[in-house]
Amino acid sequence: MFILVNLKAYPCDPIDVATAARDVAEASGARIAVSPQAADLARVADTGVETWAQHVSPNAHGSHTGSTLAEAAADNGAEGTLINHSEKRLKLADIDGSVGAAERADLETIVCANNPAQVGAAAALGPDAVAVEPPELIGGDVSVATADPGIVEDAVAAAEAVDPAVDVFCGAGVSTGEDVATAGDLGAAGVLLASGVAKADDPEAVLEDLVSGI
């Protein structure tokens, strides 16, 4: 199970979380990545933790003010990128373009989706993985795998039907090792989470609990 911690725009110290994630990954052997604000990519990558962008634009180099270029993310230490997060929704053509931009820059890709139908559509674009995150459960206390196990199973089936090479992740409300284990039992290859770590008083303790569920 891959654990990806999305820091969103939370007011946590990205280096504290990155250092804790690096230490827990090293001690446990688990794969843990941290996805900070674009401006913090290089500092987070410098800790040695696996670092992901929260978004990359479909654009290549050129006159595109305000773009987060895949090439710039990669040059600043990102190894992968989320695309189409629920809080950064894109048009279909732009999701396709961002997947292509990430591939050109050698970034691994996870395309996020609201439901199994969108998971199937996202899988057709050829990312490395897709993630199902019901928006109504994001930021809550109950894990998607407990609140709506069927949506995870249906997302796994939807991706499998389109492209069995595309991994399926789930996210929303994940905060414990038990949540990680339940997600794995439903067929997820990993989890995306944010508030459970970014808002924690002791992110390292939460990460240690999370990897106990792998």
Ligand SMILES: O=C(CO)COP(=O)(O)O
């Ligand atoms: O959006 C998410 C991860 O990308 C999930 O957020 P929470 O873990 O805060 O529910």
